[in-house]
Structure formats: C-alpha cells, structure tokens
Amino acid sequence: MNYNQPELLDRLAAEYVLGTLRGRARARFERMLLDLPEARAAVDEWQSRLGGLADAIPEQTPPARVWREIEKRTQPARTVPSWWRGWALAASAALVVTVVALLPGAPPLEDREVAFVNEANATPLWVVSMNFNTGELSTRAVSAEAREIDKVYELWMLPAEGAPRSLGLMPVSGGKTVQTFSPALLELLRNAKGLAVSIEPKGGSPTGVPTGPVVYQAPLLDL
Amino acid sequence: MNASEEARLLSRVALQDAGAFRKLYELTSPRLFAIAVTMLGNRAQAEDLLQDVYVKIWYAADRFDGSRGEAMAWMVSIVRNRAIDQMRSRKQTVDEDVLSAEEAPPLSEDNQRLQECLDTLESQQRQSIFAAFFQGLSHSEIAARFAEPVGTIKSRVRRGLMSLKGCLES
Numbered sequence: 001m002n003y004n005q006p007e008l009l010d011r012l013a014a015e016y017v018l019g020t021l022r023g024r025a026r027a028r029f030e031r032m033l034l035d036l037p038e039a040r041a042a043v044d045e046w047q048s049r050l051g052g053l054a055d056a057i058p059e060q061t062p063p064a065r066v067w068r069e070i071e072k073r074t075q076p077a078r079t080v081p082s083w084w085r086g087w088a089l090a091a092s093a094a095l096v097v098t099v100v101a102l103l104p105g106a107p108p109l110e111d112r113e114v115a116f117v118n119e120a121n122a123t124p125l126w127v128v129s130m131n132f133n134t135g136e137l138s139t140r141a142v143s144a145e146a147r148e149i150d151k152v153y154e155l156w157m158l159p160a161e162g163a164p165r166s167l168g169l170m171p172v173s174g175g176k177t178v179q180t181f182s183p184a185l186l187e188l189l190r191n192a193k194g195l196a197v198s199i200e201p202k203g204g205s206p207t208g209v210p211t212g213p214v215v216y217q218a219p220l221l222d223l
Numbered sequence: 224m225n226a227s228e229e230a231r232l233l234s235r236v237a238l239q240d241a242g243a244f245r246k247l248y249e250l251t252s253p254r255l256f257a258i259a260v261t262m263l264g265n266r267a268q269a270e271d272l273l274q275d276v277y278v279k280i281w282y283a284a285d286r287f288d289g290s291r292g293e294a295m296a297w298m299v300s301i302v303r304n305r306a307i308d309q310m311r312s313r314k315q316t317v318d319e320d321v322l323s324a325e326e327a328p329p330l331s332e333d334n335q336r337l338q339e340c341l342d343t344l345e346s347q348q349r350q351s352i353f354a355a356f357f358q359g360l361s362h363s364e365i366a367a368r369f370a371e372p373v374g375t376i377k378s379r380v381r382r383g384l385m386s387l388k389g390c391l392e393s
Contacts, residue, residue, distance in 0.1 A: 010388075011381060011384075011385075014381075014384045014385075014388070015380070015381075015384075017300065018352065018355050018356055018380070018384065019303060019307045019355050019356065019359050019361075020355050020361060020362050020377075020380055022307075022361050022362075026307075044292045045292075047292055047296045047297065047299075047300045048292040048293060048296050049337070049387065049388065049391055050296075050356065050387075051292075051293060051295060051296025051299045051300065052296075052330060052333070052334035052337040053327075053330070053334075053337070053353075053356050053357070054254060054258055054295075054299045055330045055331050055333070055334050056327040056328050056329075056330055056357075057254070057257045057258055057261055057357065058257060058328070059253035059254050059256075059257050060253055060256050060257040060260055061252075061253050061256070062252050062253070062256040062269075062270060062273055063270065065270075066252075066256075066270050066273055066274055067245075067248060067252075069274050070248070070274055070277045070278060070281075073274070073278045074244070074277075074278055074281040074282075075241055165238070165239060166238065166239050167238060168237050168238065168285040169285055169286075177285065179234065179237060179238060179285070180231070180234040180235070181238070182235055182238075182240065182243075185238055185240070203282045203283060204282055204285070206282065208239060
C-alpha cells in the first residue's frame with residue numbers, strides 16, 4: 001500500500017478516527033502514525049471534525065469507586081528513594097543543565113532562554129526558555145536524539161521541599177514542547193534547588209518520581 | 224486557538240497537578256463514561272475502560288499539543304480507540320435501547336457547524352456513520368444491521384465522510 005498518496009492517507013485517517021478501520025489494517029495504520037507526521041496531522045483533523053459527535057450521547061456519571069481506583073494508580077503514596085538523597089553526588093561531570101537568571105523584578109515580555117543542555121564538547125542538546133508573563137516553559141531539542149526505542153528523557157525540578165516534580169518529557173529530533181506553569185508551580189521553580197534529566201520508560205515515569213538513571217543535573221543559579 | 228478549560232487543566236495535569244486532574248475528571252468523565260457504555264454495552268466493562276483511559280490521560284497529558292486540536296476531541300479519541308480495541312472478537316448483539324443509529328439528538332451550540340453539515344448528508348450515510356461512531360460497529364456489522372452488502376456500506380461511509388469534510392471546510 002502506497003502511503004504517499006494524500007487522499008489515501010486522508011481516507012485511512014477518517015476511517016481510523018470513525019472506527020471502521022479494523023484488524024491488521026488498523027494495526028498497520030497505528031504503526032504508521034508513529035513515523036509519519038502527515039498521518040498524525042490527518043488523524044488530528046478528523047478527530048477535530050468528528051469529536052463533536054460525542055456531544056449527542058447523554059452524559060452518565062461513573063460510580064465513585066472508579067475515581068478511587070484511578071487515584072490509586074496515578075498517585076501512589078510517595079516515598080523518597082534513597083538514591084535521590086545522593087543526587088548531589090550523582091552528577092555526571094560532563095553533562096550539566098544550567099538554569100540561568102530566574103530574576104525577581106519585571107519579567108520579560110518574550111521567551112527568555114533559561115537553560116542550555118550541552119554535551120561535553122559544548123554541542124547544545126536542548127534549550128529551555130521561560131516566559132514569566134505567560135508561565136510557559138519551552139524546551140527545544142537542538143541536537144538531542146532518542147537513546148533507545150522505548151526510553152524517553154524526562155525533566156525534573158527539585159523543589160525546596162518534597163519529592164522531585166516532573167516538568168514533562170523532553171523532545172528529541174528537533175522537536176519542541178511547551179508547558180504552562182501554574183503560578184504555584186512557578187513559585188516552586190523560583191525556590192527550587194535544581195533541575196535534572198532522567199531516562200524513563202515510554203510515557204514517562206509511572207510512579208511520579210524518577211525511576212531511571214539521572215543523566216543530567218543542574219544547580220539553579222540565583223542571579 | 225482559544226484554550227478551553229479542558230486544555231488548561233490538561234496542561235497542568237502534564238505537570239502532575241493532582242487537583243487539576245481531579246477537576247478534569249469531574250468535568251469530562253460523564254461524557255467519556257457515556258461513550259464507553261454506549262460502545263461496549265456493558266457498564267462494568269465501561270468502568271474498567273474508563274479507569275484505563277484516565278490513567279493514560281494522566282501519564283500522556285504532556286503529549287497533548289493544543290495547536291493540533293481540542294482537548295476534548297483528544298480524550299474522546301482515547302476512549303473510543305480503547306473501546307474499539309476491545310471489540311475485536313466481540314460478538315455483536317444489536318441493542319436497540321442504546322442510542323439509535325437512525326438519528327441522534329441535536330448537538331450543542333458549540334457543534335453547530337457539525338450539526339449543519341450532518342444534516343446535509345444522505346440519511347443512509349448519516350445512519351451508517353452514527354452506527355460506526357456511537358456503537359463502534361464495523362463495516363460488516365453495519366452491513367448486517369441494515370441488511371446491505373459490505374461493499375455498499377464501505378462506499379456509503381466513505382462518501383459520507385468526504386461530504387462531511389467538504390462541508391466543514393467550505
């Protein structure tokens with residue numbers, strides 16, 4: 001099947017979203033979604049077109065036990081693992097995330113670059129920027145590439161107190177992610193002790209704290 | 224694109240904000256649960272599915288890109304895709320009490336354009352699309368239901384979808 005034809009891709013995307021694409025054809029198309037941005041774009045458009053149909057289904061409140069189960073599976077009681085205490089010692093000397101200039105005073109109107117993640121030879125891997133007006137943290141992959149197929153890089157903040165807080169997955173292959181910080185999170189960041197990057201399974205840490213090796217670490221510099 | 228309440232909450236969920244996740248659940252679970260019940264035809268299975276869906280939303284929230292579509296459409300697609308995956312070997316019993324494939328209640332004002340375009344479809348095209356969307360019927364299941372050849376249903380659905388697209392883009 002020649003997936004290069006845009007009409008074919010569009011038809012497959014429509015049937016995938018509607019649900020009539022089944023069996024092996026569906027499985028093949030799902031694999032393609034991972035590789036082909038045009039397929040992903042076509043699916044997004046069809047989801048936007050058809051998603052409103054769900055409006056017609058009368059709502060039904062799920063029983064309370066469903067939420068209890070969801071809570072158990074997403075926010076288990078947090079214990080701080082011993083490796084975390086050793087963070088200060090675990091720094092990989094060659095690779096450092098540096099966060100610069102969390103200034104008090106008038107925030108800039110535009111994105112300000114706040115961190116550069118570089119290789120040992122100073123090749124930039126990621127650029128992290130913050131717009132203090134909108135609370136948007138942007139992470140752009142400059143030359144960072146995925147390490148292993150089933151692993152991702154996750155960015156963490158080390159707050160003044162408590163467990164590390166995930167700041168989301170880091171992009172690779174020239175991609176960019178944008179996160180909007182709530183004022184509360186922004187405040188935590190201003191007082192945080194540092195940032196770090198860990199390797200996690202696909203989808204990020206399943207426990208809410210780093211589970212994989214911490215490969216980059218950053219002291220937070222007050223200027 | 225204006226950030227909807229769902230999109231705003233989702234961006235906080237991406238940062239593991241438990242309060243935002245709870246609000247998002249309260250706001251959206253009645254809709255997603257109804258979709259699961261309607262497609263699976265079984266409340267207990269729908270409850271399990273709903274759990275999986277929200278656990279997935281919790282871990283995948285950072286993958287939602289607001290520039291690519293509405294948050295609710297993204298969540299609707301997660302629950303529908305999961306339900307479809309579960310239907311693989313299900314023996315289809317047609318349940319007439321569940322949302323009728325023939326017509327659907329009118330959509331809300333937010334979806335006015337979609338409603339207008341649905342109204343321009345041939346009624347058979349609309350019925351087939353509804354049967355697929357609301358009940359997750361496959362081409363062969365729809366063909367069985369309407370006692371038509373599978374090929375007829377396939378082209379009917381295709382034409383209906385393309386008409387819909389043409390209307391929405393005009």
